Amino acid sequence: MTYIIIIILASYIRRTLKTAVTMPEWNKWLLWFFFGSILMLIMEGAVSRFKVPGEWVGTAALGSILYILYSKKEFESQRFFISALLPFLVVEIITSTATLVSPGFAARWHGWFGTAETFAVLWAAGSWLVTRKQQKELRKAREKAFEEEQNNKVITQMKAQLEVQVAERTAELTRQKEELEHALTELKSTQAQLIQSEKMASLGELTAGIAHEIQNPLNFINNFSEVNQELLEELRQEIDQGNLEEVKTLAGDIISNQEKINHHGKRADGIVKSMLQHSRKSTGQQELVDINALCDEYLRLSFHGLRAKDKSFNAKFETDLDPAVGKIRIVPQEIGRVLLNLINNAFYAVSDKKQQNVPGYEPSVTVSTKKTGNSVTICVGDNGDGIPENIREKIFQPFFTTKQAGQGTGLGLSLSYDIIQAHHGTIHVETKEGKGTQFIITLPI
Numbered sequence: 001m002t003y004i005i006i007i008i009l010a011s012y013i014r015r016t017l018k019t020a021v022t023m024p025e026w027n028k029w030l031l032w033f034f035f036g037s038i039l040m041l042i043m044e045g046a047v048s049r050f051k052v053p054g055e056w057v058g059t060a061a062l063g064s065i066l067y068i069l070y071s072k073k074e075f076e077s078q079r080f081f082i083s084a085l086l087p088f089l090v091v092e093i094i095t096s097t098a099t100l101v102s103p104g105f106a107a108r109w110h111g112w113f114g115t116a117e118t119f120a121v122l123w124a125a126g127s128w129l130v131t132r133k134q135q136k137e138l139r140k141a142r143e144k145a146f147e148e149e150q151n152n153k154v155i156t157q158m159k160a161q162l163e164v165q166v167a168e169r170t171a172e173l174t175r176q177k178e179e180l181e182h183a184l185t186e187l188k189s190t191q192a193q194l195i196q197s198e199k200m201a202s203l204g205e206l207t208a209g210i211a212h213e214i215q216n217p218l219n220f221i222n223n224f225s226e227v228n229q230e231l232l233e234e235l236r237q238e239i240d241q242g243n244l245e246e247v248k249t250l251a252g253d254i255i256s257n258q259e260k261i262n263h264h265g266k267r268a269d270g271i272v273k274s275m276l277q278h279s280r281k282s283t284g285q286q287e288l289v290d291i292n293a294l295c296d297e298y299l300r301l302s303f304h305g306l307r308a309k310d311k312s313f314n315a316k317f318e319t320d321l322d323p324a325v326g327k328i329r330i331v332p333q334e335i336g337r338v339l340l341n342l343i344n345n346a347f348y349a350v351s352d353k354k355q356q357n358v359p360g361y362e363p364s365v366t367v368s369t370k371k372t373g374n375s376v377t378i379c380v381g382d383n384g385d386g387i388p389e390n391i392r393e394k395i396f397q398p399f400f401t402t403k404q405a406g407q408g409t410g411l412g413l414s415l416s417y418d419i420i421q422a423h424h425g426t427i428h429v430e431t432k433e434g435k436g437t438q439f440i441i442t443l444p445i
Contacts, residue, residue, distance in 0.1 A: 089124055234250055298340050313351055322368075350364065363383065375442050381436060381438040424444055
């Protein structure tokens with residue numbers, strides 16, 4: 001009877017709760033009880049001829065099954081319920097043993113044994129209800145743990161993928177960095193070549209003007225040397241004749257001519273030194289320089305340089321130099337390049353306007369200086385067409401030029417701006433379209 005109850009109860013629980021899907025672990029031991037009870041019924045019939053009560057054999061088998069279930073780790077969560085079956089197992093053992101040892105005693109107390117058995121079954125059922133709630137909580141905990149485990153796996157995979165992507169990106173950035181460094185090195189090299197080209201171009205602009213400027217004092221030197229030679233011949237004749245008064249007069253003329261020869265020789269020497277100073281590499285050392293003389297010299301050299309390139313070009317140029325300026329401490333090669341660039345631009349501007357055949361137009365370039373407080377202002381102005389408003393903010397940018405291809409690198413004003421900044425000065429432009437342009441430099445004394 002007991003095994004039939006177990007079989008029916010196990011079948012009912014499995015069918016009602018669908019333990020095969022919802023509670024796979026519970027389903028395992030329910031199957032154990034189900035098939036175990038069937039086995040016990042078969043064994044009870046098989047051993048009846050040996051006069052051994054089937055309940056005793058079944059109880060022994062049930063105890064063995066419960067022991068096996070309790071000892072297995074996968075049924076650890078059900079140990080409370082398995083332990084709750086112990087009262088039922090004890091009642092069965094007592095009943096079976098009493099039936100085997102003293103059938104009369106078993107028959108006398110059969111009712112009590114049945115009641116105890118009923119209470120044991122109720123205790124097991126109540127324990128099952130309690131453990132069912134625990135199993136739900138445990139299942140949720142396991143599902144949560146499983147979910148966390150899956151999330152950890154996903155996170156681990158994503159981390160591995162991210163590390164690979166980071167490594168690839170790092171390698172790509174490293175490659176790009178190397179390419180940029182290589183490009184920067186080439187750019188610096190190209191920039192240095194362009195700057196040197198700009199300097200050589202400015203030196204080329206000076207060549208014709210220098211030749212013209214040197215030619216003038218050389219002509220004076222040659223002419224006065226020839227005159228002196230003639231005077232010396234006359235002097236010899238007058239000495240032979242003993243005419244001392246004429247000798248003194250001739251000697252005075254020779255001395256005067258010699259002074260002029262010396263003056264123009266020094267002038268030629270100064271022009272050559274200025275040329276060398278402009279062409280040599282700047283040491284960056286500041287020197288006391290007569291800024292008025294520098295402005296006057298580069299204005300004349302620029303004009304004669306343009307005249308040498310274009311014989312038809314002519315323009316009025318003048319200076320307004322403040323004597324109070326005196327000498328200021330600058331790097332002469334650098335400021336000379338700035339002046340030459342600005343003056344060349346001014347002559348180009350008036351030359352372009354001259355070619356437009358504007359009635360009554362006379363090209364003019366002026367260079368002026370003025371001392372104001374602790375600074376010196378240098379102004380290079382022209383009466384050309386001026387600078388259009390849409391490009392005024394670009395004129396100091398590297399490589400920007402309005403000249404035709406091959407006539408300029410676009411570095412002149414950019415270099416000039418950098419040089420003035422290095423001297424702690426300022427440079428700005430004032431211009432009116434159709435009227436002219438003035439570049440104004442302010443340098444500290």
